[in-house]
Amino acid sequence: MKNNKAVKLLSAPYIVWAAAFIIIPLLMVFYYGLTNRDGQFTFANVLAIQQTEHFKSLYLALILALISTVICILLAYPLAMILSSLKGKNEHLVVFIFILPMWMNFLLRTMAWQTLLENDGVINTVLQFLHMPKMHIINTPSAIVFGMVYNFLPFMVLPLYNVLNKIDINVINAARDLGANPFQTFIRITLPLSVPGIISGITMVFVPSLTTFVVSEMLGGSKILLIGNVIEQEFTQNSNWNLGSGLSIVLMLFIIISMIMSAIFDKNGEGNTL
Amino acid sequence: MSKHLIDLQNISKSFGNHLVLDEMNLYIRENEFLTLLGPSGCGKTTTLRIIGGFENPDVGKVIFDGKDITRLAPNKRQLNTVFQKYALFTHMTIAENIAFGLRIKKKSKAYIDDKIKYALKLVNLEEYGSRYPESLSGGQQQRVAIARAIVNEPKVLLLDEPLGALDLKLRQDMQYELIRLKKELGITFVYVTHDQEEALTMSDTIVVMNQGYIQQIGTPEMIYNEPENAFVADFIGDSNIISSTMIQDELVEILGVKFPCVDKGFGENKPVDVVIRPEDVELTTDVEKGRIQGVVSHIIFKGVHYEMEVMANGFEWLVHSTSCFPVGEKVGINVDPFNIQIMNKPESEDEEAVGVEE
Numbered sequence A: 001m002k003n004n005k006a007v008k009l010l011s012a013p014y015i016v017w018a019a020a021f022i023i024i025p026l027l028m029v030f031y032y033g034l035t036n037r038d039g040q041f042t043f044a045n046v047l048a049i050q051q052t053e054h055f056k057s058l059y060l061a062l063i064l065a066l067i068s069t070v071i072c073i074l075l076a077y078p079l080a081m082i083l084s085s086l087k088g089k090n091e092h093l094v095v096f097i098f099i100l101p102m103w104m105n106f107l108l109r110t111m112a113w114q115t116l117l118e119n120d121g122v123i124n125t126v127l128q129f130l131h132m133p134k135m136h137i138i139n140t141p142s143a144i145v146f147g148m149v150y151n152f153l154p155f156m157v158l159p160l161y162n163v164l165n166k167i168d169i170n171v172i173n174a175a176r177d178l179g180a181n182p183f184q185t186f187i188r189i190t191l192p193l194s195v196p197g198i199i200s201g202i203t204m205v206f207v208p209s210l211t212t213f214v215v216s217e218m219l220g221g222s223k224i225l226l227i228g229n230v231i232e233q234e235f236t237q238n239s240n241w242n243l244g245s246g247l248s249i250v251l252m253l254f255i256i257i258s259m260i261m262s263a264i265f266d267k268n269g270e271g272n273t274l
Numbered sequence B: 001m002s003k004h005l006i007d008l009q010n011i012s013k014s015f016g017n018h019l020v021l022d023e024m025n026l027y028i029r030e031n032e033f034l035t036l037l038g039p040s041g042c043g044k045t046t047t048l049r050i051i052g053g054f055e056n057p058d059v060g061k062v063i064f065d066g067k068d069i070t071r072l073a074p075n076k077r078q079l080n081t082v083f084q085k086y087a088l089f090t091h092m093t094i095a096e097n098i099a100f101g102l103r104i105k106k107k108s109k110a111y112i113d114d115k116i117k118y119a120l121k122l123v124n125l126e127e128y129g130s131r132y133p134e135s136l137s138g139g140q141q142q143r144v145a146i147a148r149a150i151v152n153e154p155k156v157l158l159l160d161e162p163l164g165a166l167d168l169k170l171r172q173d174m175q176y177e178l179i180r181l182k183k184e185l186g187i188t189f190v191y192v193t194h195d196q197e198e199a200l201t202m203s204d205t206i207v208v209m210n211q212g213y214i215q216q217i218g219t220p221e222m223i224y225n226e227p228e229n230a231f232v233a234d235f236i237g238d239s240n241i242i243s244s245t246m247i248q249d250e251l252v253e254i255l256g257v258k259f260p261c262v263d264k265g266f267g268e269n270k271p272v273d274v275v276i277r278p279e280d281v282e283l284t285t286d287v288e289k290g291r292i293q294g295v296v297s298h299i300i301f302k303g304v305h306y307e308m309e310v311m312a313n314g315f316e317w318l319v320h321s322t323s324c325f326p327v328g329e330k331v332g333i334n335v336d337p338f339n340i341q342i343m344n345k346p347e348s349e350d351e352e353a354v355g356v357e358e
């Protein structure tokens, strides 16, 4: 192992980087979350999640994230199947078109939805023009789900596309050969083989949906508070870093649980794309 | 043994503007072991995929047991395929793989369990039922693919180079296994290989293909002993193919020397191709007794025989012999009239494309 030293030396900058921007902030979150303003150890900040308003915001965030994830799966699966069935030149172009919006700024995209969904926004103007009743979407949970689905859909499509693309066409043919009709082939072969992609897509949509505060703030008005908004407000408006950190630890717990689940189901890392 | 089970009628297939099969006609009889033999890319897999229903021919019909099945979905055909690269279901155990077809057909659990046991035994994998495909060697996976197909008791089994991934010893074992299986189960085999020895060993009928054309159909003996053209002669075993002239019936001029032969009806002074198998070239140290004289230029020991190259009258003769002639030795060459195979030269350009590429 002659290279060991060189490897260590080369990895040094990354270790410094990781320490500065991941480990130290994480330790600080834990420090603040588990102490009170006087610096004494306490579980109070973490247990504050039991307060009705905090609990409600966590509950709502979980529900909306769940709904968004389910909608994403339902939209992304057929899309990914279509993408993976496009062979030849067009395939890369179409995939590229799907990735394209991801390069646009997240805030800009969400702001665009704001103007689209507003009471006097684009959608309602069109509806009015067609003499149809106006829809009240902005500042409702539906608007937030809209924003989440729109923003995170590509993160569901890509891992699904990736696993579907890797399935050998002859494996599908073998199932047909053994008597399975297209539906049976899908249920017994394609779906189980794409589980790693589904799992990795779920994590990649569920985690950012659960923790977002931008989407809920811009499309939900300030009335609908998700756990992300509560934490953000504790840090910025109330300057209560201890409470903010305590609630973050709770949220982290949920993230870790979903990560562990994804690691269990996707042992080979087959769904990884990004 | 006489009924036609499968009839391919006038099948053509192109990918883009690449013509892969051109007006192919072929019938497969019940209980026959038929082998499609040919070089890589000649359209063997495509033919099999058309029979299996994974590819639609552009033109032509596939008749199965008297019924037109050209457009029938693969799951409705009474045949099963062993794919070129196994195509096992990686998320299922070996037993589940084997049970797949039976479960689709909603057989009883007892029946399925029985069949799994029987199939695992048949392919010598009794201990492996609960393992996953990725934990098996290539040869074992291949046997699972065979077991998975035969438990469905198809009328026809399509096998696409099923032994391609195996080493020589295992391949020979599996060849015997397959022949035994076929006898035991009484199913028709359509077998694809590019290994001519395998084809000669196993088949009742061999179909030699090249570039989408059928070159010759016949028993292994016919294909080996009486190749119809230079391509078949060249592809089936080593051979000396020499451009010659048919002087008259039963006399051919090879490299400027007249040889008596047994073929007739080619006309007089007609250009022909002559095929002589290397084991049919007789060498003698009594140089004057040879019809042609030459010098040994190469020798390799091959186990059963020596393989030699002899330079004579501007042609490098390939010779197999149990006796050894050292390099540089002057030798005489003789060929028994029965061992000289005369073939028409390809005439039209179309036929040329079908023929040999040197």
Ligand SMILES: Nc1ncnc2c1ncn2[C@@H]1O[C@H](COP(=O)(O)OP(=O)(O)OP(=O)(O)O)[C@@H](O)[C@H]1O
Residues within 6 Å of the ligand: B015, B016, B020, B038, B039, B040, B041, B042, B043, B044, B045, B046, B047, B194
């Ligand atoms: N789906 C396809 N699209 C385009 N070309 C194809 C397709 N399938 C086969 N071909 C072409 O058709 C020709 C015949 O292919 P085929 O797979 O039948 O050959 P093969 O005889 O089975 O060869 P091998 O011994 O290498 O398996 C090849 O030139 C191949 O490139």
Ligand SMILES: [Mg+2]
Residues within 6 Å of the ligand: B044, B045, B046, B084, B160
């Ligand atoms: Mg092939």
